[in-house]
Amino acid sequence: MRFFEVKNLVKYFGGLAAVNDVSFEVKEGEIFGLIGPNGSGKTTIFNLISNFHSPTSGSVLFKGRDITGLKTHRICKARIARTFQVVKPLGRMTVLDNVVAAAFSRAKTKHEARDLAMETLEFCGLAHRKDMLAKSLPIGERKRLEITRAMATLPELLLLDETAAGLNPSELVEAIDLIRKIREKGVTIIIVEHIMKVIMTISDRIHAINFGRTIAEGTPGEVANHPAVIEAYLGEAYARG
Amino acid sequence: MKRFAPFLLLVILILFPLLVRDDYHQHLMILVLMWVVIGAGWNVIAGYTGQVSFGDAAFFGTGAYTAGLFATKLGISPWWAMAAGGVAAMAVAFPFGWICFRLRGAYFALATLALNEVMRHIATIWEDLTGGMVGILIIQTFVSKVPYYYIALALAVAAVIGVQAVMGSKWGYYFVSIREDQDAAESLGIDTHLYKMISLNIAAFLTGMAGSLYMNYMGFIDPEVVFSLHDISIMAILVGIVGGVGTVYGPVVGAFIMVAVHEFFRTGFFGFFKGLAALTGSQAITTLAKYVMQAHVLGFGILVVVVILVLPNGIVGDWKKITGWLPLGGGRRSAA
Numbered sequence: 001m002r003f004f005e006v007k008n009l010v011k012y013f014g015g016l017a018a019v020n021d022v023s024f025e026v027k028e029g030e031i032f033g034l035i036g037p038n039g040s041g042k043t044t045i046f047n048l049i050s051n052f053h054s055p056t057s058g059s060v061l062f063k064g065r066d067i068t069g070l071k072t073h074r075i076c077k078a079r080i081a082r083t084f085q086v087v088k089p090l091g092r093m094t095v096l097d098n099v100v101a102a103a104f105s106r107a108k109t110k111h112e113a114r115d116l117a118m119e120t121l122e123f124c125g126l127a128h129r130k131d132m133l134a135k136s137l138p139i140g141e142r143k144r145l146e147i148t149r150a151m152a153t154l155p156e157l158l159l160l161d162e163t164a165a166g167l168n169p170s171e172l173v174e175a176i177d178l179i180r181k182i183r184e185k186g187v188t189i190i191i192v193e194h195i196m197k198v199i200m201t202i203s204d205r206i207h208a209i210n211f212g213r214t215i216a217e218g219t220p221g222e223v224a225n226h227p228a229v230i231e232a233y234l235g236e237a238y239a240r241g
Numbered sequence: 242m243k244r245f246a247p248f249l250l251l252v253i254l255i256l257f258p259l260l261v262r263d264d265y266h267q268h269l270m271i272l273v274l275m276w277v278v279i280g281a282g283w284n285v286i287a288g289y290t291g292q293v294s295f296g297d298a299a300f301f302g303t304g305a306y307t308a309g310l311f312a313t314k315l316g317i318s319p320w321w322a323m324a325a326g327g328v329a330a331m332a333v334a335f336p337f338g339w340i341c342f343r344l345r346g347a348y349f350a351l352a353t354l355a356l357n358e359v360m361r362h363i364a365t366i367w368e369d370l371t372g373g374m375v376g377i378l379i380i381q382t383f384v385s386k387v388p389y390y391y392i393a394l395a396l397a398v399a400a401v402i403g404v405q406a407v408m409g410s411k412w413g414y415y416f417v418s419i420r421e422d423q424d425a426a427e428s429l430g431i432d433t434h435l436y437k438m439i440s441l442n443i444a445a446f447l448t449g450m451a452g453s454l455y456m457n458y459m460g461f462i463d464p465e466v467v468f469s470l471h472d473i474s475i476m477a478i479l480v481g482i483v484g485g486v487g488t489v490y491g492p493v494v495g496a497f498i499m500v501a502v503h504e505f506f507r508t509g510f511f512g513f514f515k516g517l518a519a520l521t522g523s524q525a526i527t528t529l530a531k532y533v534m535q536a537h538v539l540g541f542g543i544l545v546v547v548v549i550l551v552l553p554n555g556i557v558g559d560w561k562k563i564t565g566w567l568p569l570g571g572g573r574r575s576a577a
Contacts, residue, residue, distance in 0.1 A: 084428070
C-alpha cells in the first residue's frame, strides 16, 4: 500500500490551469520537496490536498484511502496537517490557546488538550512564549506557531508551505533543525520552499513543477542539474549552457 | 476587588427588590436583567464566534409568540413556554444557520437582518395564528413585580454562568478560533459549520427564553414590538458592544447602560424637557421634547460611534484604559 499519492491532479481557475495533470507519490517517513517558480501551482496543490479548493479532476490517496473531496477538517482528522504560507495566527488568543484549540482535535478533555499543547510547545521550542498573544509574535515565531499548531493535531503527514520564507539566517538553521526533528518523530513531510539552501539540504526527493506541470523529479542533485529546472529558474540561455 | 465584584453585584441584585420598593425602578431592573440574557446570547454568536447578528429580534419574537400562543391557543400556562420559547427560537435558528452559514462576514450579518424582517412579516400576515397587528394579550400571573424580578434574575445569572462554562470548554476554544480565522480553524480539524450552528443555537435559545419572559411579564405583544429591528436587534448589538464584545461580564454592564440610555431618551432626559416646557410654557420646547423622546435611536447611534472610537473593546474589555483615566488608576499604572 502506498503511503500518500496524488494522481493526475487538475485544477482550473476559470480558463487558467493552475495545476495541470500533476502526479507524485510520497513514501512514509521521507521529506518530499515541491519546488517551482512563483505562480507555478505549489500552494494550489496544498490547497487541493487539504480541500480548500476542490480539484477539477484527479485524486488524492492517503494510506490506500481516497480522500479527494473530504472536508478540510476531516482531512485534518485523517492525520494530514498543513501550515499556511501567509501565516494565520489566531491573533487575539494566546500562543498556548492557539495550540490547545488544535490539540482538541485529538484530546478528549481540556486537561488532556493542555498537556498535549504544552508538550508540543516544548517540542517546537515555543513554550517560553505560551502566554503571549499570537498577534504580538514576530514573524519567525509566527511561522513556528503554524508548525506547532499543526503538530498538535498529531499528523502522520505534514504539509509545510514556505515555512522558511522571511526568516533570518539563524532562524533558518533552527527551522531546518525543527523540520528534521519532526521527521525523526516519524512524521512524513511535504515541503514547499523557495529557499534552495533549505530544500536542497533537507529533502530526500524533490518534485519540480512549472506552469502547473511536472518538469522533473528525483534526488536534490538530479533535480538541481535537470535542464528543465534550470530553464524554469534561470531562463533558456542558462539551460543551453 | 475585581474578583469579588460579580458576587457583590449579585448580592445587591438579590436584595434590590427589598430595598427599592417602587414599581418603576423594579420595572427598569427587570428590563436590565432581560437584556443581560439577550446580550449574553448575542455575545456568544457575535462576540465570541464572530458571526455578527443583526436579527436577534427573530429569536426574541419567536420566544415571545411561543409563550403567547401557549396561553391563547393551547390554554397552557405561558410559564411552560420559558423553555419552549427557547426551543422554538432554536427551531428558527437551525434551518437559518444551516443555509446561511455558508455566507461569511457582512453577508451573514445581512442574512440575519433579512431573517428579522421575514419573521416580523410572518407574525403580521399570519393573522389566524398570531392575530396579526392586533397582537396577543394574556393575563399576567402576578400583580407584584417582585416574582418577575427574581425569575429574570435567575435567568440572567444562569445565562452568564452558562456562557462562562461554555467558553471555558472545547466549544469556547472552537468559537474563538472561528472568530479569529475560519480557514485556520478548519485546517486544525474544527468543523466550522457545525460549531457555528452550535453557537447560533445557544444564542437563539437564550434570546428565545428572554422573549418568553417578556411576554409573561408585559402581558401584551405585537409584531412591531417583539420583532422590532431597532428596539430589539440593534439594542442587542449595543448591549454587546458597549459592555465589551467577547467578555463574560460585558453584556451585564452593557444591559445596565443601554436600558438607562433608552430610558433617558424615552422620558425626555428624565422629565427635564417636560419640566422646562411647563415652566416656560413655550410651545417650541414642548415640540423639542417630543422629538428628543423619539430620538433614542439617534442617541444609540452617537453612543456607538463614541464607544467604538474611544473604547473599541467596550467598557469591560477596556477597563484598564478607563481606570487609567482616573487619577487613582493612573498612579497605579505608573507604579506598575
